[in-house]
Structures are given as structure tokens and as C-alpha cells.
Amino acid sequence: MTTGLTYSQYVTQIATLAVVDQANPEFQTILPQMITYAENRIYRDVDFLFTSIATTAYGMTVGSRQVVVPAGTFVVPEQINVITPFGTASPDTGVRNPLLPCTKEFLDQVYNNSQATGLPQYFCPFDDYTFLVGPFPDQNYQCEIIGTYRPSSLSVSNPTTFISLYLPDLMIMASMIFVSGYQRNFGRQSDDPAMAQSYEQQYQMLLKSAISEENRKKFEAAAWSSQSQSQTASPTR
Numbered sequence: 001m002t003t004g005l006t007y008s009q010y011v012t013q014i015a016t017l018a019v020v021d022q023a024n025p026e027f028q029t030i031l032p033q034m035i036t037y038a039e040n041r042i043y044r045d046v047d048f049l050f051t052s053i054a055t056t057a058y059g060m061t062v063g064s065r066q067v068v069v070p071a072g073t074f075v076v077p078e079q080i081n082v083i084t085p086f087g088t089a090s091p092d093t094g095v096r097n098p099l100l101p102c103t104k105e106f107l108d109q110v111y112n113n114s115q116a117t118g119l120p121q122y123f124c125p126f127d128d129y130t131f132l133v134g135p136f137p138d139q140n141y142q143c144e145i146i147g148t149y150r151p152s153s154l155s156v157s158n159p160t161t162f163i164s165l166y167l168p169d170l171m172i173m174a175s176m177i178f179v180s181g182y183q184r185n186f187g188r189q190s191d192d193p194a195m196a197q198s199y200e201q202q203y204q205m206l207l208k209s210a211i212s213e214e215n216r217k218k219f220e221a222a223a224w225s226s227q228s229q230s231q232t233a234s235p236t237r
Contacts, residue, residue, distance in 0.1 A: 004165030007154050018179045035154050038174035042163055046210050049217045050162055051148040060137040063114045071129040074147035080123045086139035099123040107134040170210055173203035
């Protein structure tokens with residue numbers, strides 16, 4: 001197993017591939033944007049298991065259908081559990097009551113005023129930091145909210161990340177696509193029009209295997225198992 005890349009190793013490798021001096025001021029200026037481009041592209045392309053989090057830091061207020069969390073807490077909200085009985089903060093010492101996702105139109109039609117109270121059964125995202133629930137809560141219930149988050153980027157102060165350690169090849173390819181654009185090698189008018197396309201092709205090839213491996217972790221591979229699809233097994237799973 002390889003040890004992946006630290007921040008300094010990553011910078012050295014990119015500078016070598018791009019044929020640029022690491023100390024070049026312009027190179028240093030684009031480094032943060034390059035890392036952001038590479039990481040965000042990978043995070044959006046691969047549904048990583050490690051980015052899932054659960055928090056019980058937020059709750060409901062009697063008579064209000066809003067559950068408010070700080071903006072940016074979740075990239076993709078996946079599930080809300082209401083913890084009962086009322087006053088229980090930990091879902092492990094109480095009971096999880098999963099809310100079903102629905103539309104805002106459904107909530108507005110069925111639970112259209114604060115007189116429709118009870119244990120909430122449905123939820124919908126309203127914006128990046130507000131969820132709506134129905135019926136309106138009849139107690140100040142605590143919630144368990146589950147979703148994905150965006151980890152801290154690779155930097156001098158954060159010298160390793162999951163991507164740099166376990167998917168360094170994919171990160172290098174994504175970074176070089178950005179560098180190619182910066183060096184104006186996207187168009188036919190450039191000296192090397194195939195440069196960006198070549199890195200893009202390599203990125204797409206590596207991406208397929210990364211997605212396959214991540215699906216195996218979540219038992220979403222062949223036949224909802226953790227096994228890769230066999231090329232010789234008969235009959236297939």
C-alpha cells in the first residue's frame with residue numbers, strides 16, 4: 001500500500017509535471033484554487049462513505065416547523081430522526097423516529113398552520129440551513145441529522161487528507177486538468193491542445209475504479225454486495 005501524498009509532496013509533483021518552479025509567485029497564487037478545483041470535482045463525482053456525519057446539536061421548537069442549522073453544515077442532508085421521549089438528547093438512550101422526505105407543497109397543504117401539532121413525521125429542505133417539518137412539533141424535540149459534509153482542504157496547515165492519502169493519482173490528474181487550463185492548453189490555438197484532454201481521459205479512467213471501490217464499501221456493488229463483479233463467475237451474481 002502506498003502512503004499517498006503530503007501537501008509538500010503534492011506541490012513538488014504538480015510543479016514537476018507542469019514544468020514550473022515551485023517558488024514561482026504565479027504558481028503559488030493558483031495553488032489554493034487548483035486544490036479546490038481538484039477536491040471539489042472528486043467530492044462531487046464520488047459519493048464517499050467517509051464524508052457522512054450525524055449530529056444531535058440541533059432541535060425543534062414547539063409551534064415552529066423550522067429546524068435551523070448553520071449554513072454549510074451539510075452538503076447533502078440525508079435523514080432526520082426525531083428523538084423521543086421529549087427531553088432525551090441522545091438517540092441511543094431514546095427512540096429514533098425517522099422523518100420521511102417530502103415536498104414543501106405537501107407540507108403547506110397538509111400541515112398548513114401551527115394548529116396541526118404532534119410528533120413530526122415529514123421533512124423537506126427549504127434552503128442550505130433550514131428544514132421544514134410536519135406536523136408542527138408539540139414539544140422541543142431533539143434531532144439527529146445525518147448527511148454529508150465537505151472536509152478541510154489540503155494545505156500547509158492540513159498536510160494530508162483522505163483524497164491525498166488514498167486517491168493521490170486521481171487528485172494529481174484533476175489538478176493537472178486545472179493547470180492545463182491555466183497554461184492555456186484547452187484550445188486548438190495552444191501549443192499542446194491534447195494536454196488537457198489527456199489528463200481528462202486519465203481522470204475519467206481512475207474515477208471509474210474509485211467509484212467502484214466506494215460502492216463496495218457501502219454494499220452497493222454487484223448484487224448489493226461488497227464484492228467486485230467477477231469476469232469469470234457463472235452464473236453472475
